[in-house]
Amino acid sequence: MRLLITGGAGFIGSHFVRRSLGDTRPGHDTVRLTVLDKLTYAGNTANLPLDHPRLRLVRGDVCDRRLLLDLLPGHDAVVHFAAESHVDRSIEDASLFARTNVVGTQNLLDSCLRTGVPRVVHVSTDEVYGSLAEGSWTEDHPLLPNSPYAASKAGADLMARAYWRTHGLHVCVTRCANNYGPYQHPEKMIPRFITNLLDGRTLPLYGDGRHRREWIHVDDHCRAVQLVLEKGEPGATYNIGGVELSNRELTGRLLRLCGADWDRVTPVTDRKGHDRRYSVDDTRVRDDLGFDPAVPLDAGLAEVVRWYRDHRSWWQPLTEPVEEGR
Numbered sequence: 001m002r003l004l005i006t007g008g009a010g011f012i013g014s015h016f017v018r019r020s021l022g023d024t025r026p027g028h029d030t031v032r033l034t035v036l037d038k039l040t041y042a043g044n045t046a047n048l049p050l051d052h053p054r055l056r057l058v059r060g061d062v063c064d065r066r067l068l069l070d071l072l073p074g075h076d077a078v079v080h081f082a083a084e085s086h087v088d089r090s091i092e093d094a095s096l097f098a099r100t101n102v103v104g105t106q107n108l109l110d111s112c113l114r115t116g117v118p119r120v121v122h123v124s125t126d127e128v129y130g131s132l133a134e135g136s137w138t139e140d141h142p143l144l145p146n147s148p149y150a151a152s153k154a155g156a157d158l159m160a161r162a163y164w165r166t167h168g169l170h171v172c173v174t175r176c177a178n179n180y181g182p183y184q185h186p187e188k189m190i191p192r193f194i195t196n197l198l199d200g201r202t203l204p205l206y207g208d209g210r211h212r213r214e215w216i217h218v219d220d221h222c223r224a225v226q227l228v229l230e231k232g233e234p235g236a237t238y239n240i241g242g243v244e245l246s247n248r249e250l251t252g253r254l255l256r257l258c259g260a261d262w263d264r265v266t267p268v269t270d271r272k273g274h275d276r277r278y279s280v281d282d283t284r285v286r287d288d289l290g291f292d293p294a295v296p297l298d299a300g301l302a303e304v305v306r307w308y309r310d311h312r313s314w315w316q317p318l319t320e321p322v323e324e325g326r
């Protein structure tokens with residue numbers, strides 16, 4: 001079995017790779033992995049066991065058609081994580097998001113079709129649904145993305161559906177809640193708050209802090225993606241949920257874990273178009289594929305705080321110059 005993992009040097013993709021290489025189930029302990037990654041600011045070779053005999057890293061762009069047509073033959077499946085992934089960056093400039101997330105995904109799907117790759121999992125996000133005051137989205141809910149990031153992911157999801165419906169390509173889409181875990185770039189909320197706390201800086205909390213998100217440990221997300229890869233129905237979409245918290249509640253937990261008080265928190269101007277609440281109904285992935293998340297939020301957050309405390313040399317070079325109040 002040969003798998004090609006796009007974006008495998010990023011936060012979630014690299015977790016999937018490390019997890020796959022550690023999978024000791026018969027038939028899985030021989031899987032060979034090709035990571036295709038552009039190594040943008042978010043990709044980091046330090047996230048990968050580069051000397052592992054079953055891992056090959058190829059530096060390249062999912063928009064590079066010639067490279068894909070060259071690389072894909074012989075692979076049994078593709079798991080597509082590669083994306084521009086930070087909402088704030090998409091608000092500053094959405095052009096790379098349209099290019100990588102929409103055009104890159106279309107290019108990948110088309111190249112899989114042409115080279116006969118039999119299975120693709122496209123990794124997407126709950127943000128494609130928009131924002132909702134109460135209840136939860138099922139997979140059939142219309143897509144109403146609000147940020148340029150979410151819109152580019154929604155465009156990619158629709159392209160995946162079209163390649164299944166039009167060409168019969170075996171594609172599944174996953175739409176997961178917010179992930180947390182080790183190796184997440186410190187531009188994202190949880191690692192940013194933890195590293196700011198470790199460095200004695202303040203925590204920039206957007207608006208009134210009452211925005212609600214679901215949180216799932218990256219290992220649970222990757223287990224769900226693995227299940228979809230092994231057992232997902234062609235053309236199906238699978239929501240993957242987490243534990244719902246307001247940003248204030250999450251901040252309170254991180255402060256407690258780091259032994260700090262609310263005087264470390266600075267409210268800052270809200271993000272433009274900031275969605276108030278996300279919530280997915282993930283009955284399908286649980287009932288049809290037997291998914292059952294294993295990492296309790298409190299234990300997972302405590303482990304992540306410990307990881308950032310113990311891995312300063314990994315994150316310190318990635319932290320921007322201090323921007324107080326952001």
Ligand code: NAD
Nearest residue numbers: 007009010011012038039040042043061062082083085179
């Ligand atoms: P990340 O930003 O940490 O990693 C993205 C990776 O993609 C990086 O290694 C980067 O170098 C690579 N990449 C970017 N552009 C590329 C290109 N043109 N060609 C090849 N590689 C390219 O992102 P992440 O948090 O690991 O997210 C992975 C996927 O999961 C994304 O598709 C994201 O939309 C989705 N997702 C993320 C979350 C989350 O909470 N982080 C939640 C749900 C879904």
